[in-house]
Amino acid sequence: DSGVTQTPKHLITATGQRVTLRCSPRSGDLSVYWYQQSLDQGLQFLIQYYNGEERAKGNILERFSAQQFPDLHSELNLSSLELGDSALYFCASSVTSGINTGELFFGEGSRLTVL
Amino acid sequence: GESVGLHLPTLSVQEGDNSIINCAYSNSASDYFIWYKQESGKGPQFIIDIRSNMDKRQGQRVTVLLNKTVKHLSLQIAATQPGDSAVYFCAENQAAGNKLTFGGGTRVLVKP
Numbered sequence: 037d038s039g040v041t042q043t044p045k046h047l048i049t050a051t052g053q054r055v056t057l058r059c060s061p062r063s064g065d066l067s068v069y070w071y072q073q074s075l076d077q078g079l080q081f082l083i084q085y086y087n088g089e090e091r092a093k094g095n096i097l098e099r100f101s102a103q104q105f106p107d108l109h110s111e112l113n114l115s116s117l118e119l120g121d122s123a124l125y126f127c128a129s130s131v132t133s134g135i136n137t138g139e140l141f142f143g144e145g146s147r148l149t150v151l
Numbered sequence: 152g153e154s155v156g157l158h159l160p161t162l163s164v165q166e167g168d169n170s171i172i173n174c175a176y177s178n179s180a181s182d183y184f185i186w187y188k189q190e191s192g193k194g195p196q197f198i199i200d201i202r203s204n205m206d207k208r209q210g211q212r213v214t215v216l217l218n219k220t221v222k223h224l225s226l227q228i229a230a231t232q233p234g235d236s237a238v239y240f241c242a243e244n245q246a247a248g249n250k251l252t253f254g255g256g257t258r259v260l261v262k263p
Contacts, residue, residue, distance in 0.1 A: 038194065069251075079195070079240065079253035094250050126194050139185065140251065142194030 039063065040143035042127050048149045054115040057146045061108055061129030067091070068110040069130075069140060070102055074123035085110055086133040117150045124148075159238060161258045170228040172257045174241030179222060181243035185251070186215060186226045190237045198226070198239075228259075236261045 039062035049055055061068050070082040081094035085104035096102075099117075104110045114121060124147050128140040164170045176184070182203040187195035201208045201215045201224075208215050214227040224241050241254040 078255050081250045081252065092250055139197035139200065142196065144194050
């Protein structure tokens, strides 16, 4: 158990809909990262927050947004869903803001299926 | 459990043998590298890391080798066990960024 909690574990929805994925980082971790793992793209970095502020951005679509709340949990919002958005979405956390100063702890992921 | 389902290269290893997993990275500016293990139905789990000022680092039953000249990273697992069956990813990070870029992954299957 990494200490990172993600909900829901599974989500099935229709095209055009909007969903919110939630992540609670490990106790004491200030950084939260979101990754997308799909069949043809592997693990793709989406976005990072550190202590409530956006710190780094990857290939995140404009239809997607995220935020980190004062209690450090984070939400990833996916809107106008398309079939290609079906994937595993992972949240990871770390103590520091820089990746090269420590490892990331990943949750077990939220599997999104868009029909 | 669920599988990622990626079309990954697969390494079949006899239990007890050593495994070597290779990874080519693309960015010569990358200065920090990590190996992750992903078991079916779980998130990636940190195995070992190495910084660019080193060429070898050892952990428990694992060794990571870094060859910056050819931008190559390898993970060696000694005395491979059934519990080592998983997908292994290398990841690289540039000094100036916080974006950990993952490689495509290698599936390791341990045969009893």
